[in-house]
Amino acid sequence: MKYMRSALTNLSALLRHLWLPLVVIILLIMAGVGMSAVLHTVRPEPLWTNATKELAQRVKSEATQSLDITLNRGEFINIDGPGGIVIGTITDHTARQRLLASQLFRDCAFGCTGWMAYSRLGRTLPLDSSEQVSGHAHALLSSAAASDSSCIIRFHYLGQTLPDKHGSPDLDIICLSQRTGAFVYEFRAA
Known part of the structure; x- marks a missing residue:
């Protein structure tokens, strides 16, 4: 139990320092998916010429x-x-x-x-x-x-x-x- 409490404390301390980079990464992924969806809607044909x-x-x-x-x-x-x-x-x-x-x-x-x-x-x-x-x-x-x-x-x-x-x-x-x-x-x- 003591080991688990120690691990949670360490994880909590680590998350306090990494929360901003994690949020930025998640937002970038969401922006990429959104842009891909918009581009597919605007130009549904592939970028390669048939x-x-x-x-x-x-x-x-x-x-x-x-x-x-x-x-x-x-x-x-x-x-x-x-x-x-x-x-x-x-x-x-x-x-x-x-x-x-x-x-x-x-x-x-x-x-x-x-x-x-x-x-x-x-x-x-x-x-x-x-x-x-x-x-x-x-x-x-x-x-x-x-x-x-x-x-x-x-x-x-x-x-x-x-x-x-x-x-x-x-x-x-x-x-x-x-x-x-x-x-x-x-x-x-x-």
């Missing part, structure tokens, strides 16, 4: 109907806005020809090119093998970026210099290999 969802919103449905997606990578949304890449294959030759004969983007108010040879885009194209894509997705990326592939760009007028990856936050690019059906969509902000 590149497939962006593709579906920005292009006409016929572009995604026959697309077999291999890689879907979104970026952390930052001050410049979202970004991401979708890599896949359109195996149906007729569907490829139909797509290459049409304007895929839903909104071209700020400029879209028509389909052009990949080789006309130059070295500043954001789609390049350094995108840290591996395996089958890397092979598709390389195929879609081959000289026989065609690309179409949104937020761009023909004749403008194509900005590099960090030069213009608003850019949508689709490249499609006529031969293999390799398909790559990359976007920055918008």
Whole structure:
């Protein structure tokens, strides 16, 4: 009993010195939980971009109907806005020809090119093998970026210099290999 009384006395003395830090820690935890709840209410979507969802919103449905997606990578949304890449294959030759004969983007108010040879885009194209894509997705990326592939760009007028990856936050690019059906969509902000 004497030992218990001594332990309670020591605990009481310790709590007298630690009550303020304990209250501060509890308040900080409550504030963190509250801020998390508010942020989730204000922005219920994740902070990572869903590149497939962006593709579906920005292009006409016929572009995604026959697309077999291999890689879907979104970026952390930052001050410049979202970004991401979708890599896949359109195996149906007729569907490829139909797509290459049409304007895929839903909104071209700020400029879209028509389909052009990949080789006309130059070295500043954001789609390049350094995108840290591996395996089958890397092979598709390389195929879609081959000289026989065609690309179409949104937020761009023909004749403008194509900005590099960090030069213009608003850019949508689709490249499609006529031969293999390799398909790559990359976007920055918008």
